[in-house]
Amino acid sequence: MGQPGSVAWMFDHMGIIEATxxxxxLDVESIAIEVxxxxxEALEKEEVTEGIGARFITDKAxxxxxxxxxxxxxxxVSKFELGYVPKNLIELSSEQEKEVIKFLQEMDDFxxxxxxxAAVK
Numbered sequence: 683m684g685q686p687g688s689v690a691w692m693f694d695h696m697g698i699i700e701a702t703x704x705x706x707x708l709d710v711e712s713i714a715i716e717v718x719x720x721x722x723e724a725l726e727k728e729e730v731t732e733g734i735g736a737r738f739i740t741d742k743a744x745x746x747x748x749x750x751x752x753x754x755x756x757x758x759v760s761k762f763e764l765g766y767v768p769k770n771l772i773e774l775s776s777e778q779e780k781e782v783i784k785f786l787q788e789m790d791d792f793x794x795x796x797x798x799x800a801a802v803k
Contacts, residue, residue, distance in 0.1 A: 697745030768801035
């Protein structure tokens with residue numbers, strides 16, 4: 683049985699900001715560079731109601747400054763927190779994916795589980 687934090691080496695503790703902008707023509711990579719984010723990825727289409735959406739990954743110390751910079755550029759921030767980002771993602775077969783999703787959902791159902799992180803695609 684693992685101990686709390688026993689797989690922490692598989693993740694980086696980072697700032698995570700999820701935001702949307704009504705202007706679909708913006709280049710999110712340029713915005714990430716401008717505000718000082720370490721990485722950026724597009725949000726899934728179902729996470730964006732209009733315009734474009736992005737998840738900005740920041741150093742922990744830069745989280746607040748980058749959030750303020752995004753707000754100043756007209757971004758609407760929906761998530762602003764410290765979290766864990768996997769260092770390497772593991773690709774699963776469809777059968778493995780079903781098993782992992784079922785397991786993670788069962789873990790999330792426990793009252794004392796606040797958040798579950800996984801390093802899978």
